[in-house]
Amino acid sequence: MNLLKRLGKWTAVIVVLVAIGLVGGGMMLSPAFTVTRSVLVNAPPEKVYAFVADPRGWKQWSVWNQRDPAMAITYSGPASGAGAAWAWQSRGEGDGKMTITSVEPGRRVAFDLEIAGVDARSRGELRFTPEGDGTRVSWTMDGNMGGNPLYRWFAYFADPLMGPDFEGGRANLKTVAERS
Known part of the structure; x- marks a missing residue:
C-alpha cells in the first residue's frame, strides 16, 4: 500500500x-503564425482564380472536402468575390466559416477563416502570378492565437500541422485547373 x-x-x-x-x-x-506554400499551375491566372474566388469552386480542390464528402456546406453573400462566404459542419473536419474579404480579379483572393470553438481568427490569401506559360499560385495563411498558452502551441506547430493540407490543396487545384 x-x-x-x-x-x-x-x-x-x-x-x-x-x-x-x-x-x-x-x-x-x-501567438502569431504564418504558413505559405506555392505551386506552378499550367493554366492562365484567370482560370485558376475562378476556382478560388467562388466558394463553390473550393469543393473541387479542397482537401477538407475530400476527407469528408458528407460535410454540410452553406453558402451566403454574393456568388463570388468579396463578401462571398461558406460555412461548414463536419464531424471529422470541425465547423467553421470562410469569408472572402477582397479580390483582385486574376491576381489575388483574400479571406478570413473562423474555426468554431477557437477564439482566434486567421487570414488567408491566394496570389496568382504569371510565370512563363502558367501561373504561380502562392497560398498564405497567417493568424494570431491570442493569449491562451495552449493555442500558442498550435501557432508554434502551425506549419507542420497545416502545411500538408496546403500541399494537398495546391496539388488538387493544379490538377483541376489544368484539366478544365
Whole structure:
C-alpha cells in the first residue's frame, strides 16, 4: 500500500510539472503564425482564380472536402468575390466559416477563416502570378492565437500541422485547373 501511495504522489507531481511546462512554455511562445506554400499551375491566372474566388469552386480542390464528402456546406453573400462566404459542419473536419474579404480579379483572393470553438481568427490569401506559360499560385495563411498558452502551441506547430493540407490543396487545384 505504501508503494501505491508513493506512485500516486509521483504521478501527481509529474502531471503538475507537465501542466506547468505546457502553460509556462506556451506563454513564452509567439501567438502569431504564418504558413505559405506555392505551386506552378499550367493554366492562365484567370482560370485558376475562378476556382478560388467562388466558394463553390473550393469543393473541387479542397482537401477538407475530400476527407469528408458528407460535410454540410452553406453558402451566403454574393456568388463570388468579396463578401462571398461558406460555412461548414463536419464531424471529422470541425465547423467553421470562410469569408472572402477582397479580390483582385486574376491576381489575388483574400479571406478570413473562423474555426468554431477557437477564439482566434486567421487570414488567408491566394496570389496568382504569371510565370512563363502558367501561373504561380502562392497560398498564405497567417493568424494570431491570442493569449491562451495552449493555442500558442498550435501557432508554434502551425506549419507542420497545416502545411500538408496546403500541399494537398495546391496539388488538387493544379490538377483541376489544368484539366478544365
